[in-house]
Amino acid sequence: xxxxxxxxxxxxxxxxxxxxxxxxxxxxxxxxxxxxxxxxxxxxxxxxxxxxxxxxxxxxxxxxxxxxxxxxxxxxxxxxxxxxxxxxxxxxxxxxxxxxxxxxxxxxxxxxxxxxxxxxxxxxxxxxxxxxxxxxxxxxxxxxxxxxxxxx
Amino acid sequence: xxxxxxxxxxxxxxxxxxxxxxxxxxxxxxxxxxxxxxxxxxxxxxxxxxxxxxxxxxxxxxxxxxxxxxxxxxxxxxxxxxxxxxxxxxxxxxxxxxxxxxxxxxxxxxxxxxxxxxxxxxxxxxxxxxxxxxxxxxxxxxxx
Numbered sequence: 001x002x003x004x005x006x007x008x009x010x011x012x013x014x015x016x017x018x019x020x021x022x023x024x025x026x027x028x029x030x031x032x033x034x035x036x037x038x039x040x041x042x043x044x045x046x047x048x049x050x051x052x053x054x055x056x057x058x059x060x061x062x063x064x065x066x067x068x069x070x071x072x073x074x075x076x077x078x079x080x081x082x083x084x085x086x087x088x089x090x091x092x093x094x095x096x097x098x099x100x101x102x103x104x105x106x107x108x109x110x111x112x113x114x115x116x117x118x119x120x121x122x123x124x125x126x127x128x129x130x131x132x133x134x135x136x137x138x139x140x141x142x143x144x145x146x147x148x149x150x151x152x
Numbered sequence: 153x154x155x156x157x158x159x160x161x162x163x164x165x166x167x168x169x170x171x172x173x174x175x176x177x178x179x180x181x182x183x184x185x186x187x188x189x190x191x192x193x194x195x196x197x198x199x200x201x202x203x204x205x206x207x208x209x210x211x212x213x214x215x216x217x218x219x220x221x222x223x224x225x226x227x228x229x230x231x232x233x234x235x236x237x238x239x240x241x242x243x244x245x246x247x248x249x250x251x252x253x254x255x256x257x258x259x260x261x262x263x264x265x266x267x268x269x270x271x272x273x274x275x276x277x278x279x280x281x282x283x284x285x286x287x288x289x290x291x292x293x294x295x296x
Contacts, residue, residue: 025165026168037175037176040176041183044187045183048186051191052190056281056282072282072284074280101248115234116278
């Protein structure tokens, strides 16, 4: 009689252990699967968003202390400028602005409903060739070269 | 009895694994598909951008202060003029001409008439694909 009970108890204990282990395994597996799926979706959607960013340099005018570059966002996403590098030197945000043609501040973003904008950079530009690299928040880089002394 | 339960557990694990593998594969293919569509779309945008071609004929009447711009689409794609910028070099002011957007089919022309009271100006035509064309006027004469 006691032997029989202990067998049933042992079987129940074994089943409980097996089911617990199964639940733990399934939980971990689902978590891992969700993480992998999330990473995959994130990777593709980030690359897709990067592809949709397009910026054209339209016109510029400059002096020895500033340059105003007229740009046009012809892509499918608003472009937010993260960093500007002039001749290899990162420019502090206080020294450049993104504005509309009328001069309204756009807070470093060129939206789709106002695709034309001016990037105004205050920087000492000696005579010669200069390179401006504009990095966006999504990681794209747009490079603009110009010569001080004439319009490009 | 125990054998039956282990079979059920094994089958459950197998089904979960199969569902997970199929799901992740489907997600991967779906994402890959939309990514490929985006690449294709942006490639066609850049190709059309390269094919944009305009012939611009400008005439500036200095006494009336009227600039007439005839734009002919000599390319193979429809061109959408989104704005015309005017940079008055004498007063150093850049502004948009008060003109409407226009769409020009291949082989077609359109004419803009813009009132400008300046002699040294740069006029920039901007298309929806980000191309630009400049007209230079110095001392009231359109430069070729």
